[in-house]
Amino acid sequence: MATATLPTPTTTAAAQRTGTRTIKVEIKRQATPDAAARTEKFEIPYRPGMNITSVLGEIAAEPITADGRETTAIAYDANCLEEICGSCAMLINGKARMACSALVDKLREGDEPITLAPLSKFPVVRDLAVDRSVLFQNLKAVKAWVPIDGSYELGPAPRQFPQIQEQRYPLSNCISCTICMEVCPQFNDSTNFVGAATIAQVKLFNMDPSGAVLKEERLRALAGDGGVQECGMAQNCVAACPKQLPLIEAISDVSRDVVFQQVKDLFAR
Amino acid sequence: MATTPRIIVVGGGLAGLSSVIKIAEAGGKVDLFSIVPVKRSHSVCAQGGINAAKNLKGEGDDVLKHFDDTVYGGDFLANQTPIKNMTAMGPAIIDLLDRMGVPFNRTPEGLLDFRRFGGTLYHRTAFAGATTGQQLLYALDEQVRRHESEGKVTKYEGWEFLSAVLDDNGVCRGISAMDLRSMEVRTFPADAIILCTGGIGAIFGKSTNSVVCTGSAQAALYQQGAYYANGEFIQVHPTAIPGEDKLRLMSESARGEGGRVWVPRDKNDKRVAKSIPEGERWYFLEEWYPKYGNLVPRDVATRAIHKIVYEHGMGIDGQPMVYLDLTHIDRATLNRKLEGILEIYEKFVGDDPRDVPMKIFPGMHYTMGGLWVDFNQMTNIPGVFAAGEADYSIHGANRLGANSLLSCIYGGFVAGPNAMNYAKALPAQAGDGGHSAEFSRQTQLNQQLLSSTGSENPFKLWRELGDTMTRHATIIRYNAGLAEADAKIVELQSRYKNLNLSDKSQWANTSFAFARQLANMLELSRVVVQGAACRDESRGAHYKPDFPERNDAQFLKTTKVSYVDHAPRIEWEDVDISHIQPRPRNYAATA
Numbered sequence: 001m002a003t004a005t006l007p008t009p010t011t012t013a014a015a016q017r018t019g020t021r022t023i024k025v026e027i028k029r030q031a032t033p034d035a036a037a038r039t040e041k042f043e044i045p046y047r048p049g050m051n052i053t054s055v056l057g058e059i060a061a062e063p064i065t066a067d068g069r070e071t072t073a074i075a076y077d078a079n080c081l082e083e084i085c086g087s088c089a090m091l092i093n094g095k096a097r098m099a100c101s102a103l104v105d106k107l108r109e110g111d112e113p114i115t116l117a118p119l120s121k122f123p124v125v126r127d128l129a130v131d132r133s134v135l136f137q138n139l140k141a142v143k144a145w146v147p148i149d150g151s152y153e154l155g156p157a158p159r160q161f162p163q164i165q166e167q168r169y170p171l172s173n174c175i176s177c178t179i180c181m182e183v184c185p186q187f188n189d190s191t192n193f194v195g196a197a198t199i200a201q202v203k204l205f206n207m208d209p210s211g212a213v214l215k216e217e218r219l220r221a222l223a224g225d226g227g228v229q230e231c232g233m234a235q236n237c238v239a240a241c242p243k244q245l246p247l248i249e250a251i252s253d254v255s256r257d258v259v260f261q262q263v264k265d266l267f268a269r
Numbered sequence: 270m271a272t273t274p275r276i277i278v279v280g281g282g283l284a285g286l287s288s289v290i291k292i293a294e295a296g297g298k299v300d301l302f303s304i305v306p307v308k309r310s311h312s313v314c315a316q317g318g319i320n321a322a323k324n325l326k327g328e329g330d331d332v333l334k335h336f337d338d339t340v341y342g343g344d345f346l347a348n349q350t351p352i353k354n355m356t357a358m359g360p361a362i363i364d365l366l367d368r369m370g371v372p373f374n375r376t377p378e379g380l381l382d383f384r385r386f387g388g389t390l391y392h393r394t395a396f397a398g399a400t401t402g403q404q405l406l407y408a409l410d411e412q413v414r415r416h417e418s419e420g421k422v423t424k425y426e427g428w429e430f431l432s433a434v435l436d437d438n439g440v441c442r443g444i445s446a447m448d449l450r451s452m453e454v455r456t457f458p459a460d461a462i463i464l465c466t467g468g469i470g471a472i473f474g475k476s477t478n479s480v481v482c483t484g485s486a487q488a489a490l491y492q493q494g495a496y497y498a499n500g501e502f503i504q505v506h507p508t509a510i511p512g513e514d515k516l517r518l519m520s521e522s523a524r525g526e527g528g529r530v531w532v533p534r535d536k537n538d539k540r541v542a543k544s545i546p547e548g549e550r551w552y553f554l555e556e557w558y559p560k561y562g563n564l565v566p567r568d569v570a571t572r573a574i575h576k577i578v579y580e581h582g583m584g585i586d587g588q589p590m591v592y593l594d595l596t597h598i599d600r601a602t603l604n605r606k607l608e609g610i611l612e613i614y615e616k617f618v619g620d621d622p623r624d625v626p627m628k629i630f631p632g633m634h635y636t637m638g639g640l641w642v643d644f645n646q647m648t649n650i651p652g653v654f655a656a657g658e659a660d661y662s663i664h665g666a667n668r669l670g671a672n673s674l675l676s677c678i679y680g681g682f683v684a685g686p687n688a689m690n691y692a693k694a695l696p697a698q699a700g701d702g703g704h705s706a707e708f709s710r711q712t713q714l715n716q717q718l719l720s721s722t723g724s725e726n727p728f729k730l731w732r733e734l735g736d737t738m739t740r741h742a743t744i745i746r747y748n749a750g751l752a753e754a755d756a757k758i759v760e761l762q763s764r765y766k767n768l769n770l771s772d773k774s775q776w777a778n779t780s781f782a783f784a785r786q787l788a789n790m791l792e793l794s795r796v797v798v799q800g801a802a803c804r805d806e807s808r809g810a811h812y813k814p815d816f817p818e819r820n821d822a823q824f825l826k827t828t829k830v831s832y833v834d835h836a837p838r839i840e841w842e843d844v845d846i847s848h849i850q851p852r853p854r855n856y857a858a859t860a
Contacts, residue, residue, distance in 0.1 A: 032776050047513060051617075054514035060780065061728040063771045072772035073728075073780045077305075079479045081515045082613055084403055085309040100514075101616045125450060126777035133426075136306065140418050145411035146370040151290050151682075157367035159379030166605075169372040169397065172404055173609075176308055208370040 021046040023104060024066070024113035025055060027074060029127045037124075041066040041113065052092060052099035052107075052116065053078050056128075076128035083242060086175030089182070090128045091117040096182040098242050099128075119182045132178045138198040142221045146211040158209045171204040171250060173243045180237035180247060192226035196237040199228055200250040206257070219254070219261040228255045273298055274692035276685075277444055277459035279430045279486060281307025283402070283674060284657025285465035286409035287681025288688070293416040295689050300457060301413070302425045302446055304481045308410045311467050311479035312677065315402020316610055317386060317522030318394035319366075319674040321359030325380055330391040332356045337849060339672060342388040342566050343637075343665025344809035344854050345825065346499065348845035351644055351662050355679040362678050363395050369408040372397050374606065384606070385525045388566040388669040388856075399520055399609040405674055429782060430486045433462060433493055433653055434707045440695075441652030442702030445711045449782055452775045454711050456704045460692035463646075463654040463684045464490065465677075468636035471786075472794045473743065474735015476633035477509055477518040487640050487659055488789035491796065495648045496641035496829045498661035498842075500793070501800035504668055504810050505743050507570035508593050509632030510618060516632030517617055519593060520610045521670040523627075524563040526602070528595045530554050530574070531626075536583045542592055542626045553577055558857050565856045568667045568810040571631040575744050578630075585628060594626035633743055635673065637664045637810065638800070641829055646684035647691070654688050656680030661827070666809020718784055723767030727784040730761050730768075734787075734794060742798055746813050751802040758794050765791065792832070799837045800828045821851055 022043045030037045043066040044058045053076075060073035077087040081100040088099040093107060093115055107114050122130035174197055181187045181195035202218045205211035222228045231251050238247045274297045278285050281303035292299050303310065322335040335356040340349055367373060367381065373395050374382040383392040397404035416422045427449050434443040434456050443458040466486040470478025491497045508523065508530075509516040524530070531550045538545060554573055555562045565573075574591050578584040585591060595603060595611075600623050603611060614622045640648050640655040642662055647654050657677040664672065737757045741750035765788060772780045806820035807813050826841035 031774065049513040051514060057514060057728070060783075061726055061732070070771060072774070075777045075779050079305050079309050079481055080311065080314050081480065082314065082517045083616065084313045084400065084609075084613075085305070085311075085479065087305065087309050103617075129777060133306070136308070136414070139411075140414055143415070143418075145415045146368070146408075147415065148365075148368050148412070150294055151365055151412075153361045153364070154368065156364045160375055161379050162375040162377060165372050165375045168370075169404075172372050172397075172407065173400065175313075175403075176306075205370065210368065211370050 023050075023055070023108065024111070026113045026115045027127070028115075028117035029074070030118070030124050031126060033124055040071060046104070048105070050104040052102040052104070052114075053081055053088060055104065056099070074128060075126040084175060086177040089119055089177040089179050091119060096179045096240055098177060101242065119178065121182050121187060122178065135176055135178055135181070135195070135197060138194045139201060142198055142202050142218045143214050144198070144201040144205055146205065146208055147214060148210070160209065164207065168204055168207050170244075170246055171200050174200055174245055175243055177242060179240050179242060183236040183240040185234050185236070186230050186232045191230045193230035194222070194226055196247040196251060199254050200245055200247055203250040203254050216261060219258045220265070222254060223258050223262055228258050231255070274460050274689050275300070275458065276688050276692060277302065277457060277462040278465060279444065279462065280310070280465035280467060280657070280659070281410075282310035282312035282465060282467055282657060283406055283409060283677035284659070284681040285463070286406070286413050287678045288463050288465065288656060288685035289413050289422055290409065290416065291682055291685030292689055293421040295686060297689050297692070299422045300425060300459065301422055302428050302430055302444070304427070304429050304449065306426045307413070307424065308407065310406060311482055312406040312674075313403040314477070314479060314518065315405070315674055316399045316518060316520035317525065318384060318396035318401045318671045319363065319405065320386065320393050320669070320671040321363040321395060321675065322356065322391070322393055323360050323363060323381065323383065323395070326383055326392040328391050330393055332359060334391065335359060335393060338389045339663070339669055340665070340849050341854060342669040343667055344819065345665065345821075345846065345851040346502070346808060346827070346844060347663055347665030348644070349848045350845050353848055355663060355676060358679055358682070359675055362675060366405060366408055369412060371404050371408045374398065384522060385564060386670040387521050387524070387564045387570070388561070390561075394522070394525065394671040396522065396606070399522055399607045402674060430466070430489070431711050431785070432489050432707060433650065434703050435493065435650070436698055436702045439494065439650065441650055442698050443704060445707050447782070450777050452778055452781065454708065454715060456708050458702070458704070460695050461652045461654060461688040463656060463688055464640060464659050465655070465657045465681065466659045468658045469793060470633055470636070471731075472734060472790045472797070473633040473738045474732060475512070475514070475516050475739070477506060477516050478634075483786045483790055484636070484793045485786040485789040488793040490640060490648070490650070490653065491830070492789075492792060492832045493650070494831070495650050495653065496831055497638065497793070497796050498641035498827050498829050499638035499800070500796040500830060501804055501811050501828060502637035502666050502809060503633060503743060503797065504567055504635035504637060505571045505631045506634035507567055507574055507631050508629040509634070510614060510627070511590070511630050511632070512617060517613055518632075518634065519614065519627060519629050520607075521567070523593060523595060523607060523610065526595075526606055527598050528563065528593055530563055530570070530591055530593055532577055532583045532585060532591050539586070542594070543596065551583070560859050561856050566667055566669060567634075568812070569856050571744055572812060574631055590628040590630050592626040593629045595622055596624060596626060631744060633739065635668055637661070637666065637668055641827075645687040646680055647687065652691060652695070654684040656684040666811060714785070718768070718770065718781065719773050721766075721768045721770060723769050725764050725767050725769055726771070727768060727780060727787050730764060731787055731790070734758065734761055734791065738794055738797070742801055744812065746801050746811065747815065748802055748813070751798050754798045755795060755802070758791055758798065762791050796830045796837050799839060800830060803839050804828065819854070825851065
């Protein structure tokens, strides 16, 4: 039935008092990296068009739990609020996604509370904020850059057919949100897998006419433990990526190149 | 003299990263401070493209035409020499970005493609889909990561700039900053610092800006003696998507690729947009501005939309919204050139703009004013440089679309080498250069805030500030309203003293960090409001119905504001018009 998916007004003591509809939110909180986690429940006034970051903003302006207890504003990372900076990834109703583009009207089912929790595979800083610097370390390890001679004037870059640009551009849309790593069963302490995002950047820079000068170094960095062969082809990454990067295609292309490089290196010894 | 100059760059957007690259290349040591990981800076939000007169479309474009368009678009308020230098550097900057691997859109021959943007008649805007800012920022971020891996750059991500460290002679000797996790305050030594901290959208509550764009760093320097210039010039972008938490930009490139703005000719027309026949639509921009059409500069388009909604009462369904229509363009072209922004509309509104005209309304977008700098990008505080949206140069009374990315990179490229030159000639500091004094001033401020036991919530005060600023200091300004806004800000400042921090912990305390920013935002808001109040004319984005004409005799001047006795003091400075004689700005003319 069509109406079943519409948000249903909830009535609680607080809402009856003010005569407004409310939404229920349960948030997993943790004061410091070492502190124990706990859950706090909130009930906040509903407005059409709310997203999860505006829900968190509402709590900051009125930091009171559903049972009337004073608490603190929720710590979380956010910046652009339009799903391009990659900051606000978290678990929303158990699913890894960006909080800014998670619209309350599409999340609620009846009177069920919305649950928020930090990404589970990264160290918690506080509440919903986690430390994802590992991705930037990985990008350093694979030399995800074009080693230009200098920023002084050296004339135009080589010409590039639109077909190449059209393959590179989608890979360059990666916002470093780390959702592909969060959802990957292989991304854990025992494999040290670098994750799909880093592999996609290797493909991006290896395709660049000048970036390709470091191709062999990048492929060697992805050979061996934690490298591209750790991928178990669960394909969770491509389903969860908020920017729809062609991650599986990138992983299989880079895998092939890594194997080729390994064979080449073997015979060159 | 410092043997290896040590430069601090604050802010990791396009301007900051550009200056870092120049300093690292020249052999300097850079400490790069940023609230967010630099790859998440606000520059990622820029969409449409970057201007440079490469003349690859056989139109006879050249850098002097770009120069003239920029000066004229800014209503002659900007100093002309830096604009001339920037537009001259434009083509080389595009080539450099291309060499860094930015995936710019291409022509079949493999050359860079260019699109049209507002305030020009030429195809002058290079673009990477509709996420050009993101692509440019990533390219610079990658270069800086390379310099970082070679030990030339140290990043302090998650640190917030609090103030400059000034010695007894008022010369900059470093900065104080706060670690946003441990809340530790420290001072850091430097021979020169470069502030690249972007716009000030947050003082308007909702804007197209990112959360970190509070202007707090600029405001802190202003309170330490730096001039803040042309603060009253605030760009309201004509096409934003109204939202619950922010106004999301709908790029000018939508119109650059042929998008048309219209409302139904009959204000009571309740039909679905697509079923309204062509003859019953009012393409008011095309009618009023036949030469530029939908691509008039932003201040002009914004006032036109405002007029349609509030004077003609013709907003869609009586709401403050007009249509921005792309549905006549084929899907393949839209996907190739505009996909990024169409997805934003789809995700946040729920309609597919390839099928349904978008509903848009103007929203606060860009800060033309900023820290006063000389032509070397140095502020009036020796050793403090500024670049990008945080400084006031280049854009005058109104910025042209796709000039911001260029001005960020240009500003960084000028500030970096000049900071190095300055640092090499800097005499050694006497004593500790003011570090311990600044450290205790900042720790005292923190103590005061933490021990405050009032009842005011900082986020609520901020909402009131945003409402006031948006009402009185955006598209239409009246002196009575500006006076009301200034009084309201003073009231908020007194209530700020009665703050209640719900969170007094010393770990990743976001309310505490925000409260510190808010104090600075309030000071800066007064600069904007009082600058607007004093300028009794209309010029570019600054429009007063009571003074509808530009008045060059009295106001062809830069507004310079200093902080005296805890309040703004305004003075005026002549504008450099050494290249192009000011002429009337009229985009409605047909010749």
